[in-house]
Amino acid sequence: MTQRLALGIDIGGTNTSYGIVDRRGSIVAKGTMPTTGHPTVEGYVTALAATLAPLLEEAGPENIAGAGIGAPNGNFFTGEILFAPNLPWKGVAIPLVKLLTTALNMPCKLTNDANAAAVGEMTYGTARGMNDFVMVTLGTGVGSGFVANGQIIYGHDGFAGELGHMIAVRDGRMCGCGRRGCLEAYCSATGIVITAKEWLKQRDTQSVLRDNADTLTARRIQEAAVAGDTLALELFAYTGKILGQTLADVVVITSPEAIVFFGGLAHAGELLFAHVRKHMEDNMLNIFKNKVALKTSSLPDADAAILGASALVW
């Protein structure tokens, strides 16, 4: 095969990013378009194909091996997006691969965004050369991709790797999935904000987070913690404890060499990960102690999703 380029498409709830990537992970062309504004997925696919046409023409269609797509709830086996609450099109199963294969006239592969991130880290990022690691995305939700024996664990139905929905606190806080106590309800960018709002109500502690508390974000909590705000620091300690405890339970299953973090909340760095590490190790089964590296993604934020999606092609 002489084709040296791949198209990577990352479909988010608001925007779709795309890029043409060579085998070494350099993005030769890229752009974004809104995901919203198309009442049907067919309309969206037509608009996407039209937007991509000049890029593909310039790269030379004969040089492009195929397209990889990362999307929430994207299923690798069926090529469908299933029950994705954050995407604008309704329907139980959206046949994205089928539609895009026709519209772009090239082979397409789909997986969820966290699995795409894992493939990206394994191909171009901090997990290069690792056969066993876990990718954890700490964004609006908590996503994950598990790699064992050098392969993504898709599970028998393509839906494996839902770390965000492990129960971190039995009978705990309501999660968007309808159950209680999921990791995602505590350790996502959304989760830490919920904890902050609860604490601000329950406590009298002085905190800069009280200003405009209604529009609080994980980013603002991070800035407050950097500035030494006690409540903000404690929020990272609490969030890190829950994440660390839960990761100790994950390690016993797949024994990864590393856990690689990506996403908004991961930018907090040691503010968060010092606590994650402490509580993971405190709760770790002896044979795994001090063996599992905690790392953050080495891919540039803006490109990681495109790189990950494009790497599905190889």
Place this chain on the structure above:
Amino acid sequence: MTQRLALGIDIGGTNTSYGIVDRRGSIVAKGTMPTTGHPTVEGYVTALAATLAPLLEEAGPENIAGAGIGAPNGNFFTGEILFAPNLPWKGVAIPLVKLLTTALNMPCKLTNDANAAAVGEMTYGTARGMNDFVMVTLGTGVGSGFVANGQIIYGHDGFAGELGHMIAVRDGRMCGCGRRGCLEAYCSATGIVITAKEWLKQRDTQSVLRDNADTLTARRIQEAAVAGDTLALELFAYTGKILGQTLADVVVITSPEAIVFFGGLAHAGELLFAHVRKHMEDNMLNIFKNKVALKTSSLPDADAAILGASALVW
């Protein structure tokens, strides 16, 4: 390769079982010897080789492709047994594969007993044809073997699959591993007996389990439950609830087609699994509901370990 036989060796704390198995899973010869009575592992290996010699001679050494060994804490990558508290030889790392390869003069492969059981089920048992399943052994402890993409998940260090040491009850009962609340402390044959003894002390309920309570076993609890003893039935309900809840958290990670149970406590059948199923499904993330089969091993108890170990060779 014309070799059609494999040697399977299962090393337990008390006895070592061995057998010569053909590719279709028929045991053509087998036997047992005590694991104990040899102060050093070298002495044990010499005795084992001497015991095996006539069997190997009769089968024809040229027909035997190699030996597979299942042992507690056996490591597939290093060929060593590490920190196995139930085996008679001390030492951090026992180089079993090295010793046996020399003594038997054939290639040897080692893994832990639960992984060997998973390989056995995949090769000859109820998991034939499955690429993604979980093997759970409910014996003195709780062991497990995870299969994804048709391969055992060994993890980067060979120690993956320690389901028994997932925390089932945060800050719960002490486990032999020195931590609190492990699944094994509740849902093993040992765990259900501990629960029974606790309840007998705390409650006044009439129960046949009060007779000779000091020598209570999981088997007696099962017999009492079959006979309708209320406390015994409730013990299975409680044990099944904890196991079911925890399995719901396992499913989100590897999304298995089935969970296959083996070992003493698995003989309780629906007494236990009706509750496991109910609580697993009650706690299951929507996309996995009613998809994961709970099965029990189809291999005869006495032979399963030998079959599993021998299947490592192929």
